[in-house]
Amino acid sequence: MNNFKDESFRAIRVEEVAPGKFDQLLVKRQVTDLPDNPLLLSVSHSSLNFKDAMSAFGNRSITRVYPHTPGIDAVGKVLEDRSGTFKAGTELLVTGYDLGMNAPGGLAEMVAIPPGWALPLPQGLTARESMALGTAGLTAALCIEKLLESGAVPEDGEVLVTGATGGVGSIAVALLAKLGFRVAAVTGKLEAADFLTELGAWKVLDRDTLAPFASKAMAKPLWAWAVDTVGGETLFNVIKSLAYGGGVAACGMAAGAQFHANVFPFILRGISLLGVDSVELPIGKKIAVWRQLSNEWYIGDKLSMIAEDISLEQTPEFLARLHRGHGIGRYVVNMSL
Template sequence: MSSAIRQPFKALWVTENGTNNFERFIVQRHTDDLPDHPLLVKVKYSSLNYTDALSAHGNKGITRQYPHTPGIDAAGVVVKDDSGQFQPDDEVIVTGYDLGMNTPGGLAEYIRIPSEWAVRCPSGLSLRESMEYGTAGLTAALCVQKLIQMGAKPEDGDVAVTGATGGVGSLSVALLAKLGYTVAAITGKLQANEGLIELGATKVIDRSSLDELAGKSLAKPHWGNAIDCLGGDYLFSLIKSLHYGGSVAACGLASAPTFRGNVFPFVLRNVNLLGVDAVEQPLEAKIEIWGLLAGPWKVAQLEFMTTELSLEQVPKILTQIYNGHSLGRYLIKLAD
C-alpha cells in the first residue's frame, strides 16, 4: 500500500450539519488524509457534472458519508504509484468508478486511488482537453458509439438530442455533427439557439414540443435516432417518435428516473432502447473512447463550449447545476 506523503492541498469540502443541511467550503487537507490506495495524482484539471452537484447537495444515493470531496473527473500527473503501473510525471485521466462518490474526488489538488482506475492520457489530447470533455464527453461518445453499433447512419434522418445545452447534450451535438449526422437539438433554453447552431445542430426545438406527445401511445415518426439526457416522459416521447428500426441511447435522468410507457414502439416499429453508463465501463472501453476523442472524433469546439473556473468558484456553480441553471461545460483549473 501507499507510503505516507504529507503534502498540503486545497479541496472542496461538503459537510452535513443536521438533517438535510449541507454546506460547501474550500479547505486545506493533507495527502496523508487520503485513502490508502497505491496511486497518488497531482490534479491539474477537473470538471463539473450533475453527479457532482448531487453529491455536493447531500444525495445519499451518490455519497453515503460526509464530510466528503466530490468530483467524478480528474486529470493530472502521477506523483507516486506503489503498484508500479505508472511512473512519476505520467499524465493520467480518471473518470468514474467510485471517484468523487464515496472516494475523495477530483475537486481537489490531489487524489489517491486504485491504479486500475486511471487511463494514460493519449497522444493528441492535453490534460486540459481531457477535462473539457470529462465524463460528459466520455458519455456522449459512448452514446454515439452505441448508436453506430446498432447501425445508425447519417442518411437515417435527424438525430434528436435532449438536454442539448447540458454537458453531455452539447458534446453529443458537436460529435454527431462532426461525424456527418444532422442533429435536432431539443432544449428548454431557446436563448441558447445560436450556440447550439454553432456546435453543429441543424435545428433547435423547444422541449415543450415533446410534452404534446406524452399522452399518445404512438406518435408520428420524427427522428432517425436519438440521444436522451433527461429521462422521464421525454425519453418515452422520443421512443415513440422514432422511425422504424431507430434507436435511442439513454444516459441521463435530469428530468425524472421513470417514465410511462407501452410496448407499441418496440413491437410495431422495431425500435431499440439502449442504456449507456460511463461510470463502471471496463477500463479497456474507456481507453478506446479516449483514443477516439483524441483522434478521429476530436471536437474542434471544446474551448467554445467550456467555462474555466477556479476551485473557489465551484460551490456557487454546483448550486446552479443542481437547480438546472447551467450551460455547456465547466473546467476547473487546479494547477499550472
C-alpha cells in the first residue's frame, strides 16, 4: 500500500448523524484510511445486496461500528499485493467474509483485503457479469447444488422459489429453468410476473398463496423441492407443503429470523431443511461454484434482464429502495459511470 498511500478514491460512507438515523454519503477517502491489508484492489464493479441495505441503515447485527463503507461484493484489478499471492493487474473477485460488514466494503473505488478473500475472475465471466451474479448468484447456485445433492431431478415436479423477484430468487429461477426444472415463482410483486416468466418461471404465484398454511400442522403436498430466500414463517409454510422426500434450501431472513414449527413434515414426509451459507464458505469451494457459474451454469443471456447498472452516485437511492423491499433483480454498481 506504500506505493499508493497518497491516492484518493470515492466511496459510500454511512454515518450515524443522530441516534438511530443513518445517512449514506458519497465521499472522498485516502488509501491510508483503509485497513493495512496486503492486497489493494482498484474496484471496477460492485453490487447491491439486502445485507448492504441493512448495513447502510444501521443494522448492528451486520455492522457494529460506524462510519462504515458497505458492499459485500467487489471485482477489480490488483494494484499491489505485498503477500506476493497475486500479480499486479490480475482481475480478482471478492464476495463475503467480512467485506462490507465490519471491514470497508466494495461500494468504493478501492478496497484493501486479506489475499485469502479473493479469487481470480473466472474465465468466461466479464467483471460486470460477476457482479450481476455476486453473492446472490453464488448463494442461488449453492441452494440448487444442495437440492441436486439431495436427489432433485426435473421429473420430481415443481420447484418453489420464494422471494423470486429478489437477487437470489431471480437468479435461482433462471438457473433452475436452465437445468430443466419447472419453477413456481412466489412474489409479493405480481406486477413483475412477466419478468419472472422471461427468466423461465413456469408459473408465478402471489406470496399470499402460502398464508393459509400458517394455521395448519401440515398442508397438501404441492411442490417437490424449494428454494426459500425470505425465512420467517414463510419458510415453515413451504416445509409444510412439500411432497414426500422433498427438501428446501434456506438462505435468507428478509421476513424474519424465527418461525414456529412442528416435527410432522420431517417425520411423516421425510422433509429436509437444507441450510446454505455463502459468506464463510472456504475459498476452494467458492472457486468451484464460480467455475460452474461461468461454464455449464452460465446464464449470461438472463443476466442482462436481471441486473441494472447504476453509478456510485446513485447507490444511496438504490440502497434505500432495497431497504424498503422495493428492489427487483440485481443492481450492478459500475465505477466508471
